[in-house]
Amino acid sequence: MIIFGTRGITTTPQRGDFHCPSCAGKQHYALKRVRRFFTLYFIPLIPLDKLGEYVECLSCKDTYKPGVLDYDPAHNALALEAEYHRAVKSVMIHMLLADGVVDDAEVKTAANIYRSVAGREIDESTLRDEIDAAQSSAEDLGATLRALQGGLNNEGKELALKAAFYVAMADGETQPQEQTLLAEVGANLGMSEAHIHGVISSLQSPVN
C-alpha cells in the first residue's frame, strides 16, 4: 500500500535586522515561509502551494506580517518632518497672498517666521519664486492642507497655524479676511474650532 499525503514545511529564506514593534527597537528577525509539500511515505517530495509567510522577532518571538520589514521609524520621522515644513510654507504663502500684494518686506518677514517656526533656513528668492508659483497656479490651499492633514500630528498642526498667525500679524494687525483665512487653515488641518481658538488666543495674550 502506498502512503501519501501533504504536510506544511517551514523554511527560513531570509534573515536580517528590523524594527520590532513589541521590542520597540532594532532586533534580528527570521522570515518564515510555510509551504505545503506532497509527501510519500511521510517524506516531503514535491513542493506545492505557499501557505503563508511571517516574520518572527528572534528576541521576543512575536510574529508579524512581512510588511513589518518595510517600517523604518527614522525614515517615517523624516517624511513627517518634510510634510510639516511643506504645510508651514504653504500656509505662510497663502496668508501672504490673502491681501493680494506681496512686497519684499513681507517676503523677508515670512522668511524670518519660517526660520523661527520651522527651525530651518529659507532663502528669500526661493520663497519669492514659490509665492509667484502659488499665485499663478491659484493652487487651492484647502486641498493642499487636507492632503497634509494625515501626516501631521497635533503639534505640527498648531505650528502651521501659528506660522499663519505670525504672517497675518506681520503688518501690525489681523485683517478680517486674514481672520477668516486663519479659521479656514485650522479647519482644513482638521482642527476643531475650540482648538483653533485656543491656539490663536494663546498667541494673542500679552507676553509679560
Ligand SMILES: [Zn+2]
Ligand atoms: Zn521583538
